[in-house]
Amino acid sequence: MKHRAIKEKLMFYMEDSLLAKEKQEIAEHLSHCDECQQLLESLRKDLALLNFEKYTENDPYFYTRLKARMEVPAQPASRRLWQPALFGALLLLAISLGTVVGKQFSVEQGSDDGLTSELVPFDGLQEEPIEQFLLTFE
Amino acid sequence: MNELALIRAIQNGDEQAFKQLVDRYQLLVRNTCLNFVHDKHDAEDLAQEVFIEVFRSASKFRGESKLSTWIYRITVNKSLNFQRDNKRRSFFQSIGDALFGSEKMLGVSTVSAEGQPEQDLENKERKEQIYRAIEELPERQKIAFRLSKLDDLSYQEIAEIMQLSLSSVESLIHRAKLNLQKKLYQCYKKGI
Numbered sequence: 001m002k003h004r005a006i007k008e009k010l011m012f013y014m015e016d017s018l019l020a021k022e023k024q025e026i027a028e029h030l031s032h033c034d035e036c037q038q039l040l041e042s043l044r045k046d047l048a049l050l051n052f053e054k055y056t057e058n059d060p061y062f063y064t065r066l067k068a069r070m071e072v073p074a075q076p077a078s079r080r081l082w083q084p085a086l087f088g089a090l091l092l093l094a095i096s097l098g099t100v101v102g103k104q105f106s107v108e109q110g111s112d113d114g115l116t117s118e119l120v121p122f123d124g125l126q127e128e129p130i131e132q133f134l135l136t137f138e
Numbered sequence: 139m140n141e142l143a144l145i146r147a148i149q150n151g152d153e154q155a156f157k158q159l160v161d162r163y164q165l166l167v168r169n170t171c172l173n174f175v176h177d178k179h180d181a182e183d184l185a186q187e188v189f190i191e192v193f194r195s196a197s198k199f200r201g202e203s204k205l206s207t208w209i210y211r212i213t214v215n216k217s218l219n220f221q222r223d224n225k226r227r228s229f230f231q232s233i234g235d236a237l238f239g240s241e242k243m244l245g246v247s248t249v250s251a252e253g254q255p256e257q258d259l260e261n262k263e264r265k266e267q268i269y270r271a272i273e274e275l276p277e278r279q280k281i282a283f284r285l286s287k288l289d290d291l292s293y294q295e296i297a298e299i300m301q302l303s304l305s306s307v308e309s310l311i312h313r314a315k316l317n318l319q320k321k322l323y324q325c326y327k328k329g330i
């Protein structure tokens with residue numbers, strides 16, 4: 001096996017899930033390839049971290065908190081809702097401002113020359129797709 | 139009380155039976171939730187939601203699978219929904235943070251080990267790196283990998299939870315490991 005093929009098998013070598021023959025080949029390669037040695041070491045370190053934290057004992061208050069939550073009628077998680085709501089409000093405010101500015105702009109233009117019809121009117125129609133976007137996001 | 143009797147009792151509103159079930163399965167549920175969301179507060183919320191769902195849909199449990207398999211399935215589904223919601227939420231969160239500063243600065247807890255402080259930081263970074271790499275796996279690979287590696291379940295159990303054949307699970311986990319290896323190699327290359 002070449003270096004590249006070995007590299008792809010290090011995860012499985014580490015787990016000891018390879019056939020004896022492959023295992024031996026890789027062990028031999030490792031004895032003289034620094035890069036593969038380092039990769040193996042890093043994989044080992046990283047995967048060992050995965051089982052680092054685990055609860056090992058029941059939390060005696062878990063049931064109490066659960067019951068408390070079940071007795072309260074479903075409450076919206078306020079922290080999670082206010083941001084989209086505020087964002088929506090700000091966006092609508094910005095659109096309204098834009099509408100006002102846009103209207104003034106088109107009126108001024110219109111009084112000057114005959115190009116009014118070519119300017120896209122900045123009216124309520126523009127708001128609709130954005131409002132819908134927010135609704136589907138909720 | 140055996141599993142079916144327990145769940146039937148819960149269906150009939152037996153609070154003691156529900157408490158027994160929670161005591162029996164809270165470690166399983168809390169650990170699985172933690173494996174999926176990595177944040178202790180979120181995992182706790184989620185674990186509660188799982189048991190609320192178990193309570194509400196007790197009548198749907200037919201005893202065809204082990205109770206633990208059924209609870210795992212609910213836990214995985216809830217965790218996935220939570221992550222999807224969270225992705226949407228973080229879109230707004232990032233805007234909120236940009237406007238008003240981040241709540242995270244106040245030390246809202248993330249999972250972290252206590253102990254040797256000098257090793258902590260490096261481990262924390264490495265852990266974040268590997269969680270991120272797992273996070274980026276395709277969804278089914280991610281689920282199978284987590285259940286196998288983090289929950290220590292057998293491929294057979296995972297197949298039952300995910301309602302897939304054994305060979306599909308084997309292949310998912312194999313691909314997950316290959317992908318993870320690749321992602322981690324990329325991180326090492328960048329010297330992270």
Ligand SMILES: [Zn+2]
Pocket residue numbers: 003004006007029033034035036037
């Ligand atoms: Zn090599």
